[in-house]
Amino acid sequence: MQTPSHESSLDLAPQSCQSCRSRKRKCDKALPRCSLCAKRNRNCEYRRPEALSHSATALSLERGCYPAPLEEQADVQTIDFPTILFLDPALLQHGVVETSHTAGTVPQYILQLLGDLDEIQLTATRFFEHIHLWMPFISKKRFYDLYLQPSLHSRPDVVLLLLALKLITTFPSAGSRSPRTALYNSTKHYYLEVERSFSILVLQAGVLVALYELGHGIYPAAFLSIGTCARYAHALGINVSRTVPTRRVLTLVEVEERRRVWWAIVILDRFVAVHRESFNLDTNNKKLCEHRLSRTALCNCRSKIG
Template identity: 30%
Template structure:
């Protein structure tokens, strides 16, 4: 065995550099001797023990955590308080620092979870553009209170997604403490109250300004419930005044923002979350799903942005208790609760749109077996008809409810009717153009398809006449309560009914179909004072073909 005095522990520096085999001979290895070059052996680095390596790693982790705290989690510096919104902050577009924290949170959420971090809301001061929008209200004593009061009086009945208690707390604060997302929500309240007779409606200057602010706040990294609520109001404005496809894309943006905040998973409240706050998030998510189905029902094979609610998804609770800020939650109903259980009007609204979502997915499924398709058609028809009857009976039990049918329960009745018409119109269309009866594998199935064709035609006719009844009730209610409180979401049902009555009157020429179409036209003309879409002649020819 060779002596350690003649053999080095490691290769020489020259052999390491040129990646040559080294025999480690001392004082000079054979390779360096043959090439006549200097042979140098470097002292080996001291071996690090396991304990020392762990200590070094811990120190490195602490160093990185401090770096993250200093560069990412720096809070937005507070601005001095002032009594005038127009002097708070600046523009968010281009000048706001990029929200690195939000970007990294989306790229690798598990990293932040490992560091026991959570995404803190980004609170920006009110921008100059939002201050200019609210300047008329700020110039009057109690101007913001009057704006909020008008909103709750005209909109909250059919869009109950904003907490009255929270808005009271906002209005009790100093003007200078209002943040950008809250100012954006107040500005959107002002927008949704606009009608075709409003000043500057035709040039849509307010709408364009708020769409720009919506994008700026999003690019600045603002994520909050108030931003989503404002976005929903913009979408309602676009729906009511026929601004497409902007309405469709705005609803999709609201859906993504809501999923980003996690309010789509509301089976249980967060730790120590007050019931009114939990209820507000439930209502916002339900309204997102409602608008998603509303903008999707008119076109075939258009995917929904939101999934069907799970069976443990809570339904909206009693609106009166929520508005009053009752601390103890009332009895909670879920999407799986029996439909015969009496629920709040907004819960019926949610159930109607849940069925509409199931109908949309049924109609978009092009690969169904004929037997299965007929069974599902029957199931959806029975469920929708049963819930329609329950909602109609509830509205007839109370005179007050009957008078407000066009604003709350009436919206649900209109949506149930729309779900029936969507379901059976789709079946009739596909049965005719795809020849379901000819494709049937056995005579019994072909006979069943022909029977369903007749049944679907009768359902469409009866539902169209029910829409006429609804239009007459709507007309009486608007005389008593006022057109300003009507929802733009009922317009689609009226147009659907008018479309089918046009076909029936052109083919059968029965007086009831002609008179029904005239009634719906009269109601739409009256509603055009509030919503521009009601005055648009989508199919002026009464002989329009199916």
């Protein structure tokens, strides 16, 4: 048996000739003429692949189909999971799906503002000893079990919450005439960078920022921040009957924490709109009234949430 040599393979055309292609006949792709064209004494013509590609492009242009640049073609297929989940929250109806946390590193200037672990623990102690007593929307147990772990300080949403805690527990310096301190501006700026992580930690940080703005009379930023928190809560599916939560709640502590963060938003909204009824958030619905908690119920739940 003879094996075809490498030289003989070079004598074959890369594709069938035009005559065989038009007649749908098998072509042996021989050069300079295929066997069928030589036998029938026909004109044997091979078209180059470049010519075919140019003709296909020309045909597409005639039909109004213009190819997108490579950059646009790559961007078409890149859509993050929070966007998909926001547009179609029903994805969670048939299984537990966790949203991915925001990728990326925490800026160095944010870590410098946050301080070391001892300073973070001091900030947490101040918050839970003073502010948590009258605005309990962050679980103390969950916070100390999870968010003080150094391994989680690379997550932007955790760092944002810790930074907001430091903001709400830090008094402006005595010589400062404006509450818009460097810490406040950095927290607001970093919030805009991290809000796409679609996390309840971002919502809790937003409530703390709004609380700081209310306490220091920073208007209209306080009013706008509360509205942003309300929208963010709706996007997360918190206390909205017609939407599905963006992640399945697995514990009773998480259920209570989600309920309390919504009530914190309602309370701040009522406070900021006390002198103008037109500023009220549209929260007067039947579902909200059904979930009203008495003072006794809140005290009973405090042991569960921390």
